[in-house]
Amino acid sequence: MDEGNQQQQQQCPDNTMTPQPEEQDEEGHNEDNTSEIYNTVTSEVHHFSKEEDLDTERGAMSETAGANPVQDVISPAEEERKEIEDEEFECLLGANGEVVLWSSKWETVLSRFDFVWPDQLKVPAAGQETPVSAPVPDSDGDLQVTRKKDLGTREGCVLIEHQNATTLDLVGEQVWRGAIFLADFLLNHPHILTDTHVLELASGVGLTSIVSAMIAKKVTVTDVDRGDILDLIHRNIKRNPELIKADVEVKEIDFYNHTTIDDLADRMKDVSVILVADVIYHNQLTDAFFSTVLRLMSEPPEKTMYVAMEKRYVFTLEDMESVAPCYEYFLQKLDWLCCQNLSRVDWTVEQNSTNFKHYFTYERTRHLVLWKIKAKLK
Numbered sequence: 001m002d003e004g005n006q007q008q009q010q011q012c013p014d015n016t017m018t019p020q021p022e023e024q025d026e027e028g029h030n031e032d033n034t035s036e037i038y039n040t041v042t043s044e045v046h047h048f049s050k051e052e053d054l055d056t057e058r059g060a061m062s063e064t065a066g067a068n069p070v071q072d073v074i075s076p077a078e079e080e081r082k083e084i085e086d087e088e089f090e091c092l093l094g095a096n097g098e099v100v101l102w103s104s105k106w107e108t109v110l111s112r113f114d115f116v117w118p119d120q121l122k123v124p125a126a127g128q129e130t131p132v133s134a135p136v137p138d139s140d141g142d143l144q145v146t147r148k149k150d151l152g153t154r155e156g157c158v159l160i161e162h163q164n165a166t167t168l169d170l171v172g173e174q175v176w177r178g179a180i181f182l183a184d185f186l187l188n189h190p191h192i193l194t195d196t197h198v199l200e201l202a203s204g205v206g207l208t209s210i211v212s213a214m215i216a217k218k219v220t221v222t223d224v225d226r227g228d229i230l231d232l233i234h235r236n237i238k239r240n241p242e243l244i245k246a247d248v249e250v251k252e253i254d255f256y257n258h259t260t261i262d263d264l265a266d267r268m269k270d271v272s273v274i275l276v277a278d279v280i281y282h283n284q285l286t287d288a289f290f291s292t293v294l295r296l297m298s299e300p301p302e303k304t305m306y307v308a309m310e311k312r313y314v315f316t317l318e319d320m321e322s323v324a325p326c327y328e329y330f331l332q333k334l335d336w337l338c339c340q341n342l343s344r345v346d347w348t349v350e351q352n353s354t355n356f357k358h359y360f361t362y363e364r365t366r367h368l369v370l371w372k373i374k375a376k377l378k
């Protein structure tokens with residue numbers, strides 16, 4: 001591996017530098033899951049509650065709506081949902097003095113990601129639009145059941161259980177800006193997902209998939225089966241039942257182990273859209289990601305992939321300037337992809353404009369980029 005690559009290997013998703021990961025085996029796996037050798041890494045996205053007035057009237061409505069009448073027979077699905085609703089999150093002060101809802105059972109926090117319903121999407125009936133199954137504190141520590149609506153707009157929120165900081169091997173348990181950015185793009189262009197089967201790779205906590213499930217027909221949410229990640233996605237899906245219209249399944253896809261793709265052959269037969277956010281931060285993983293993409297996109301039916309990411313800049317003495325080596329490597333791999341399987345595939349690669357409306361609340365930095373890759377089968 002050259003020096004440039006070594007620098008890229010040391011870069012964490014939040015731009016902090018970590019110790020060099022231990023040797024990996026041929027397939028790139030870390031044999032002993034070396035969590036203790038990494039510094040803690042923290043996503044830049046934490047708590048999205050805003051200082052806004054409570055709408056007590058709607059809050060009370062939502063609370064009553066959440067109280068189910070006594071039923072003789074409770075279905076397993078209802079039981080699961082009730083389990084989520086009954087979970088206890090304690091109000092704590094976070095490291096930066098912010099209020100967080102903390103689950104001692106899962107050792108996670110709960111945050112709400114508010115959005116405005118796009119006009120193009122069918123708005124749910126009044127009283128059902130905000131899936132608040134658990135109140136979330138605002139920055140004063142008050143439990144915020146729901147936010148005041150702007151006149152003429154409907155607001156929704158995605159409730160996400162996540163970690164605020166993890167070791168590098170469990171970064172998927174945090175929420176990364178690329179996931180919100182990609183979800184925002186999809187709310188701006190819902191036609192991309194209408195009547196489709198969407199496959200999300202490296203989904204993390206599942207936020208982008210949950211938003212996709214508001215629009216698409218089917219969504220397959222995947223990540224590597226490591227730590228609590230697949231269970232965390234399951235819990236987040238159950239947390240947002242009012243948003244989810246699609247048939248959603250959570251499965252493993254490990255970029256280093258393509259038997260995980262073989263195992264999904266039946267389910268994947270009609271996937272036409274692939275989504276990926278913030279997966280470009282380690283060159284070996286980028287290689288494995290591109291070999292997965294090559295495999296998935298060379299098989300029918302034809303697929304279009306949207307890859308969102310935040311360019312991570314580092315200052316290097318060698319260059320005497322800030323560079324984004326992982327992103328540069330991603331661009332090289334895009335060139336590589338466009339030369340693969342040419343007897344069977346016509347590749348089209350283009351960078352999408354990022355000048356679209358904000359439906360979610362987040363900082364749209366200029367380092368957020370979005371690429372569209374289409375594989376036309378011959």
Ligand SMILES: C[S@@+](CC[C@H](N)C(=O)[O-])C[C@H]1O[C@@H](n2cnc3c(N)ncnc32)[C@H](O)[C@@H]1O
Pocket residue numbers: 013170171172173174175176177178179180201202203204205223224229253254255256276277278279285288
């Ligand atoms: C920086 S996180 C991004 C998570 C999520 N997409 C987001 O934007 O919030 C990187 C993701 O890559 C996943 N990942 C790491 N190694 C992987 C592998 N071998 N196969 C598939 N996904 C992997 C992690 O589990 C994590 O979800």
